[in-house]
Structure formats: structure tokens, C-alpha cells
Amino acid sequence: MKIAVIGTGYVGLVTGTCLAETGNEVICVDIDQLKVEKMQHGIIPIYEPGLDILFLRNISQKRLSFTTDLAMAIKDAQIIFMALPTPPGEDGTADLSYILGAAADVSKLITSYKVIVNKSTVPVGTADKVKAVFEANTAVEVDVVSNPEFLREGVAVEDFMKPDRVVIGTKSEKAMKLMTDLYAPYVRSGNPILFMDEKSSELTKYAANAFLATKITFMNEIANLCELVHADVDAVRLGIGSDDRIGKRFLFPGLGYGGSCFPKDVQALSKSAEEHQYNFQILKAVMTVNEKQKTVLVDKVLKYFKGNLKGKHFALWGLAFKPETDDIREAPALYIINRLLLNGATVTAFDPEGMNNIKGLLGDRINYANNQYEALQDADALLIATEWSVFRNPDFEKMEEIMGNKVIFDGRNLYDLQKMVDLGYYYNSIGRSLISNSATTLAIEEAHKPNELVSL
Numbered sequence: 001m002k003i004a005v006i007g008t009g010y011v012g013l014v015t016g017t018c019l020a021e022t023g024n025e026v027i028c029v030d031i032d033q034l035k036v037e038k039m040q041h042g043i044i045p046i047y048e049p050g051l052d053i054l055f056l057r058n059i060s061q062k063r064l065s066f067t068t069d070l071a072m073a074i075k076d077a078q079i080i081f082m083a084l085p086t087p088p089g090e091d092g093t094a095d096l097s098y099i100l101g102a103a104a105d106v107s108k109l110i111t112s113y114k115v116i117v118n119k120s121t122v123p124v125g126t127a128d129k130v131k132a133v134f135e136a137n138t139a140v141e142v143d144v145v146s147n148p149e150f151l152r153e154g155v156a157v158e159d160f161m162k163p164d165r166v167v168i169g170t171k172s173e174k175a176m177k178l179m180t181d182l183y184a185p186y187v188r189s190g191n192p193i194l195f196m197d198e199k200s201s202e203l204t205k206y207a208a209n210a211f212l213a214t215k216i217t218f219m220n221e222i223a224n225l226c227e228l229v230h231a232d233v234d235a236v237r238l239g240i241g242s243d244d245r246i247g248k249r250f251l252f253p254g255l256g257y258g259g260s261c262f263p264k265d266v267q268a269l270s271k272s273a274e275e276h277q278y279n280f281q282i283l284k285a286v287m288t289v290n291e292k293q294k295t296v297l298v299d300k301v302l303k304y305f306k307g308n309l310k311g312k313h314f315a316l317w318g319l320a321f322k323p324e325t326d327d328i329r330e331a332p333a334l335y336i337i338n339r340l341l342l343n344g345a346t347v348t349a350f351d352p353e354g355m356n357n358i359k360g361l362l363g364d365r366i367n368y369a370n371n372q373y374e375a376l377q378d379a380d381a382l383l384i385a386t387e388w389s390v391f392r393n394p395d396f397e398k399m400e401e402i403m404g405n406k407v408i409f410d411g412r413n414l415y416d417l418q419k420m421v422d423l424g425y426y427y428n429s430i431g432r433s434l435i436s437n438s439a440t441t442l443a444i445e446e447a448h449k450p451n452e453l454v455s456l
């Protein structure tokens with residue numbers, strides 16, 4: 001099929017590339033000229049494992065191309081995907097200006113039947129708004145389809161190529177047929193293509209993200225309780241996760257959910273409910289708890305240094321909001337850095353893929369290291385914010401030599417507690433026993449009492 005994809009961010013680029021991989025002819029269009037030029041030269045603008053191979057193969061075999069020319073991109077396309085930003089507006093509702101703006105542009109250019117597919121995460125009723133834009137601007141027939149995307153950054157190619165399900169919101173038989181043909185290669189293992197009305201499809205996306213964010217938040221609360229009652233959150237996680245009804249995934253406590261999706265989507269769903277006079281109480285609690293969870297690691301640091309971080313220097317491992325991505329949007333590391341700096345400390349950070357993005361955002365406010373060990377130089381403690389594999393099995397003796405101390409605050413529970421005892425580290429993680437370097441056994445200390453909020 002001939003396809004146009006509008007927007008070449010994490011979703012658009014993966015969508016375009018993966019659709020080309022199954023033999024479609026895909027033109028991706030973006031307003032960011034620099035980005036388009038890069039892609040035209042075979043340079044991929046984001047880090048997404050496995051994407052580069054498909055990207056280069058499909059460009060060289062002429063199934064995938066990039067342009068800033070919307071008219072050219074959509075001229076022959078049967079299906080036009082919109083993979084555009086839907087950031088939170090000032091009041092937290094999803095800003096639909098990118099979607100409605102692009103719909104208006106497209107509506108003024110088309111001369112034959114098109115299926116307009118919305119891949120962005122949008123509130124219920126957006127398909128109707130997009131339809132209204134087309135009705136206002138053209139007599140050409142279009143079908144507007146909701147087809148939310150469920151890929152996760154870091155495993156986006158796998159998620160797109162082998163989705164758990166494909167959700168398609170439309171009542172048009174013609175659009176259904178085209179979409180079924182398009183997605184058939186991706187569901188050969190038997191995973192379903194679920195057809196529904198547009199509104200249910202739009203809500204399915206928000207419901208999925210809000211449910212997962214709630215699951216994580218629940219575990220973060222259990223972790224906080226574990227610290228108070230001297231239980232181990234890892235044991236509890238395994239204990240509940242082996243119940244199929246609960247499931248093993250998305251039960252890892254940490255520093256609160258971040259990224260470009262969960263924070264904005266939970267907020268947008270809550271706002272959307274409010275617009276319909278529904279008080280979605282659980283989502284409000286999720287947001288409140290998540291805000292608080294972002295502070296737990298620095299609270300522990302403040303407690304350890306008796307509330308005074310002036311002149312202290314910290315190494316920070318992990319900047320991306322999760323491993324295997326360079327994306328730092330709403331990353332817990334940003335909150336940690338900000339709070340350390342506000343308290344008069346200095347920071348040297350390292351991330352395997354997020355360095356360019358963080359340098360663009362923070363400039364000379366922090367120091368940057370070329371590798372994880374370099375970051376440790378003269379640090380009073382190491383903080384871990386992202387569970388990159390490369391941090392999982394470090395050379396602890398080398399670390400001690402460089403840091404001159406053995407103090408770790410781990411927001412991702414990377415290390416075995418007994419190992420930390422054996423190595424004599426002070427090791428403070430999430431929802432697990434505090435390991436004190438003065439003890440040879442697991443010691444529950446003062447620091448496991450609820451952290452007082454230390455004012456900045």
C-alpha cells in the first residue's frame with residue numbers, strides 16, 4: 001500500500017519504518033527540516049534498538065523516504081497516519097492543535113478518498129473533531145480511524161512488529177478492510193485486531209496507560225510501606241506477581257513513573273473525566289503519589305547528610321526515563337538533579353544514550369562523564385536513576401577506589417542486598433532493607449523511618 005506518516009517522532013518513525021518493512025511504500029513527513037535532512041542522509045534521529053537496521057534497509061530498497069512537503073507525501077497515499085504530539089495544555093488537557101492543524105492542512109490538499117488514521121494518544125471525541133475539520137474544508141470522502149499505538153520506547157520495533165493487539169476504531173467497512181490488510185502481517189501469531197467504535201478505541205489507549213501507571217504506583221506505595229514494616233518489596237513483588245490475575249510485569253517500584261506518556265496521559269484522562277463531571281478519584285491519588293515518589297531518593301540522601309548538601313558532590317548514573325532509550329522527557333533523574341542543585345550540591349552524570357539530550361537541556365548546570373566510572377570521581381555518593389544493564393554488574397572495588405567511599409542510593413534496586421553487606425557498602429534502595437556500611441548484617445536504621453521533608 002502507499003502510506004503517508006505525518007510526524008516522525010518515536011511513534012511516527014517506528015510506524016513508518018515498520019510499515020515499510022512489510023512491503024508498503026511509506027513517505028514520512030515532518031516540519032522539522034533538520035530532522036528530515038538527517039533522515040534523508042540515512043541518519044536516525046533517535047536511539048531505538050533495532051530500528052537502524054530496518055530504517056537503512058527500507059531506505060536503500062526505496063520503500064521509505066522523508067520529506068517536509070506534505071502535499072507530495074499524501075498525494076498518492078491510500079492511508080495517512082498522524083503521529084503528532086498531544087502535549088498537555090496549560091490546564092492538563094491534551095493539546096489537540098497539532099492534530100487538528102495537520103487535519104486542516106491535509107483536508108485542503110486531498111483530491112481522492114483517503115483513510116485518515118490517528119496514532120496519537122487523544123481524548124474521546126477527537127475522531128469526531130477531525131471529521132468535522134474535513135467536512136468543513138472538503139467534499140472529498142474520507143474515513144477517520146482511531147488506531148492508538150501501544151509501543152514502548154526501547155522495545156518499540158518489537159512491540160510494533162508483534163503487537164499484543166491492534167485496536168482499530170471505525171465503523172467504516174471500507175476503512176476496516178484496508179486496515180485489516182495493512183496489519184495482517186503483524187498478527188500472524190494470532191494476536192487480535194480489535195475493531196470498535198472510535199470513542200472506545202480512543203479511551204482504550206488512555207485506560208491502558210492509566211491502568212499501568214496505577215499498577216506501578218500501587219507498588220511504589222507497597223515499597224514505601226515495606227520500609228516501615230521491615231518487609232522486602234522484592235519478595236512481595238514476586239509473591240503477588242505469580243498470581244496470573246495480577247501478573248509479573250509492571251510491578252517494579254522505583255522513582256515514580258516518567259516518560260512522555262504516563263504522566264501526561266493520566267493527567268489528560270483525569271481532566272477528560274472532569275469535563276464530563278466525573279471525579280476519577282483513583283487517578284488523582286495516582287498523580288499525587290507519583291509526585292511524592294519522585295522525591296524519595298533525594299529525601300534519603302538528605303537524611304544521610306543530615307539535611308545539608310552544600311558543597312557535596314554526587315555521581316548520577318542514568319538520565320533517560322528508562323533504559324534503552326535516549327528520551328529524557330519527565331525522567332526522574334531531572335527531578336533528582338534539580339533538587340540536588342537547589343540544595344547546593346554539584347552533580348556529575350552519565351547515561352549510555354541520554355547525554356546529548358541532557359546537555360541540550362541542562363548545559364553547564366551539571367558535569368558530564370564519558371563513562372560510569374569517570375562519573376564517580378570525588379563523589380560523596382552515587383545515585384542511580386535508570387536501570388541500564390551496564391550498571392547492573394559494576395566493579396565495586398574500582399568504584400570504591402575512585403569515589404573514596406562506599407555510599408550508594410539506588411532508585412532501581414539493582415544490587416543484591418547480601419552482596420552489598422559482603423562488600424561493606426552503605427546501600428539505600430527502594431522498599432528494601434537499608435544496608436549500613438558499619439554493619440556486617442542487614443541493618444534497619446533510622447533512615448528507614450519516614451523521611452521528613454527537608455525544605456529547600
Ligand SMILES: NC(=O)c1ccc[n+]([C@@H]2O[C@H](COP(=O)([O-])OP(=O)(O)OC[C@H]3O[C@@H](n4cnc5c(N)ncnc54)[C@H](O)[C@@H]3O)[C@@H](O)[C@H]2O)c1
Nearest residue numbers: 007008009010011030031032083084085086120121149153
Ligand atoms: N513515545 C511513545 O512511546 C508513544 C507511544 C504511544 C503513543 N504515543 C503518542 O503518540 C504521539 C506522538 O508521540 P511521539 O513520542 O512520537 O512524539 P514526538 O514528539 O517524538 O514526535 C512528534 C513529531 O511530530 C513532528 N511534527 C509536529 N508538528 C508537525 C506537523 N504539523 N507536521 C509534521 N510533523 C509535525 C515533530 O517535529 C516531531 O518530529 C503522542 O500523542 C504520544 O502520546 C507515544
Ligand SMILES: O=c1ccn([C@@H]2O[C@H](COP(=O)(O)OP(=O)(O)O[C@H]3O[C@H](CO)[C@@H](O)[C@H](O)[C@H]3O)[C@@H](O)[C@H]2O)c(=O)[nH]1
Nearest residue numbers: 149150151152153216250251252254257258259261321322
Ligand atoms: O514496573 C515498572 C514499569 C515501568 N516503570 C516506569 O514507568 C514509566 C513508563 O515505562 P514504560 O511503560 O516501559 O515506557 P513507555 O515507553 O513510556 O511506554 C508506555 O507509554 C507508551 C506511550 O503511550 C505506551 O504506548 C506503552 O504501552 C506504555 O508502556 C518509566 O518511567 C518506568 O521507569 C516503573 O517504575 N515500574
